[in-house]
Amino acid sequence: MKFHKEGYPTLLVTILFSAIMISIAKLVFPDFAIALWFAYALSGFLLIVVLQFFRHPSRVHTINDHAIVAPADGEVVVIEETEEGEYFKDKRIQVSIFMSPINVHVNRYPIAGEVTYAKYHPGKFLVASLPKASTENERTSVVVKHPSNGQSVLFRQVAGALARRIVMYSKEGDKATQCGEMGFIKFGSRVDLYLPLDAKLKVKMGDVVKGSQSVIAEF
Secondary structure, eight states, X not given: OEEOGGGHHHHHHHHHHHHHHHHHHXXXXXXXXXXXXXXXXXXXXXXXXXXXXXXXXXXXXXXXXXXXXXXXXXXXXXXXXXXXXXXXXXXXXXXXXXXXXXSOOEEEOSSXXXXXXXXXXXXXXXXXXXXXXXXXXXXXXXXXXOTTTOOEEEXXXXXXXXXXXXXXXXXXXXXXXXXXXXEEEETOEEEEEEEOTTXXXXXOTTOEEOTTTSEXXXX
């Protein structure tokens, strides 16, 4: 188990905040042991939360040229045919994965290929489960074109009410490696996949999937 690089600034802030809080407790309440123990307990709790949230576990990845692999941990909350209006401008199968604060928040490429589109969109911070969050919230959109069959998959990082920081590593022209890291979302949100209509789904509503391991669909 490793600690993800995106968590170091948050870890530093947490340590500084904890040190200040404990110092204040010692100065203001020198004879009040409960205050000091509370400061230590809160500091320990915050540290555990940060370490848990930014954990980066080692995994055996699912590498399959015919498979579209889950880009994130979480629960499948949307499976529907919809109009994708940003890049494809046609009908696609949308599969959305909701990440709770206790999930691993590393985001990964669902297929290998060339990154043909990568764009960040500023936006709102509505609850990620709302349908309009996909088009109104802060988000990124990344399209990867498969090197063998020529089909493309769009996947979108969507911020939520708590997720106030989306990190995207992708740039147009990059070579995507299936299950390779493409970004990180801090403090919970969701990832949307837009698949070809003829993709064969391997998940259903309510399924819990693991990023880089669970197969979402096959070409």
